[in-house]
Amino acid sequence: MIExxxxxxxxxxxxxxxxxxxxxxxxxxxxxxxxxxGLEVVGVEDGYVGLMAGxxxxxxxxxxxxxxxxxxxxxxxxxxxxxxxxxxxAKAREVIARExxxxxxxxxGNGSLTGARTLRDADGSRxxxxxxxxxxxxxxxxxxTTMAIGVDTAMNTIVxxxxxxxxxxxxxxxxxxxxxxxRDCGYLAMTSGVAAGADAVLVPEIGKSEESIVEQVVSMMVxxxxxxxxxRRVLIIKAEGVKVDSASLRERVELAVKEQLxxxxxxxxxxxxxxxxxxxSAFDRLLGARLAHAAMRAVSEGETDFMAGWIGPGAMPSSxxxxxxxxxxxxxxxxxxxxxxxxxxxxGDSPVAQWRRRIFSExxxxxxx
Numbered sequence: 039m040i041e042x043x044x045x046x047x048x049x050x051x052x053x054x055x056x057x058x059x060x061x062x063x064x065x066x067x068x069x070x071x072x073x074x075x076g077l078e079v080v081g082v083e084d085g086y087v088g089l090m091a092g093x094x095x096x097x098x099x100x101x102x103x104x105x106x107x108x109x110x111x112x113x114x115x116x117x118x119x120x121x122x123x124x125x126x127x128a129k130a131r132e133v134i135a136r137e138x139x140x141x142x143x144x145x146x147g148n149g150s151l152t153g154a155r156t157l158r159d160a161d162g163s164r165x166x167x168x169x170x171x172x173x174x175x176x177x178x179x180x181x182x183t184t185m186a187i188g189v190d191t192a193m194n195t196i197v198x199x200x201x202x203x204x205x206x207x208x209x210x211x212x213x214x215x216x217x218x219x220x221r222d223c224g225y226l227a228m229t230s231g232v233a234a235g236a237d238a239v240l241v242p243e244i245g246k247s248e249e250s251i252v253e254q255v256v257s258m259m260v261x262x263x264x265x266x267x268x269x270r271r272v273l274i275i276k277a278e279g280v281k282v283d284s285a286s287l288r289e290r291v292e293l294a295v296k297e298q299l300x301x302x303x304x305x306x307x308x309x310x311x312x313x314x315x316x317x318x319s320a321f322d323r324l325l326g327a328r329l330a331h332a333a334m335r336a337v338s339e340g341e342t343d344f345m346a347g348w349i350g351p352g353a354m355p356s357s358x359x360x361x362x363x364x365x366x367x368x369x370x371x372x373x374x375x376x377x378x379x380x381x382x383x384x385x386g387d388s389p390v391a392q393w394r395r396r397i398f399s400e401x402x403x404x405x406x407x
Contacts, residue, residue, distance in 0.1 A: 047140040050081065053174075054144060055148075090118070094133070115146075134160045140164045142169050151171045170337045170345070172346055175189070176313065177223045179380070181379030193226060200234035208271040215307070218313055223383075236274060242277055242281070248282045251287065259295055260299065328367070329347070349367055358371060
């Protein structure tokens with residue numbers, strides 16, 4: 039029989055990896071839900087680095103109320119080269135036992151959830167530690183969830199920047215290449231490109247060579263400026279994972295079009311970490327709160343080694359997920375399955391990856407019309 043947590047049991051919250059807008063909203067919700075059940079909810083500062091060092095702190099619910107409106111994470115985040123080692127994990131286990139933790143909820147991406155799974159058999163105050171995960175990654179590169187925390191805010195940030203860039207581009211008859219985050223996943227680039235009215239989107243999933251990318255951009259620019267449609271700007275959104283440097287792309291394109299388009303300038307804007315920060319959108323605040331609510335409830339009821347994911351309206355959960363009893367759009371999926379399917383997503387083997395690649399290919403010729 040699964041033993042439920044009791045009043046006074048300690049559950050720790052940890053944020054890890056790249057920060058994502060909405061993490062603070064998830065922390066706030068998890069802390070409030072836990073407190074309402076009589077649990078002692080504490081925070082771990084600076085991710086797994088702080089866990090190994092024993093930096094366990096009390097959480098101020100009033101401070102979290104304020105923090106939920108801001109990006110970043112009040113607990114801090116860090117990447118650790120020591121934690122993946124046997125020595126690092128031994129230190130973390132010692133802290134878990136010493137601090138009498140009954141549960142641990144990790145908010146982060148693929149690497150963070152991988153770390154969480156290594157602690158599923160650590161000795162907690164009520165037997166084995168209950169471990170839950172909440173997906174937070176602006177790249178939306180995690181499987182078993184339709185959206186991760188931070189994606190919506192990042193898309194809105196990109197669209198807002200592109201709208202501003204389009205104004206100045208139109209005033210000067212310019213082409214802009216806007217580079218956005220997305221090391222291995224072009225989701226952000228494609229969705230924001232559609233929303234911003236981009237003329238082309240370059241994503242790694244298509245797998246084009248550098249030569250093909252240059253030819254695509256050149257052809258699109260010549261077509262746009264010479265069709266006598268009055269078009270005064272071209273906007274290209276490029277994911278950082280595309281295997282061609284943005285500055286090099288600009289140089290090669292300008293060289294190729296200088297005779298046909300002598301009065302058209304090409305500029306590059308790299309949004310970089312601007313995309314990662316900022317005030318979280320209402321959607322990300324709600325998503326963080328719903329996933330945190332489900333995760334804390336599940337941990338308290340004895341669930342472990344899972345990720346709470348959001349399944350949007352119309353999406354069908356897989357047979358390897360468990361419907362959450364507290365939210366019809368939240369599912370609990372074993373971390374082993376999440377990590378396996380995320381690897382398939384990144385390799386392009388999963389149904390989601392194949393669907394995205396097909397959609398990207400279908401959208402590409404439509405954008406330039």
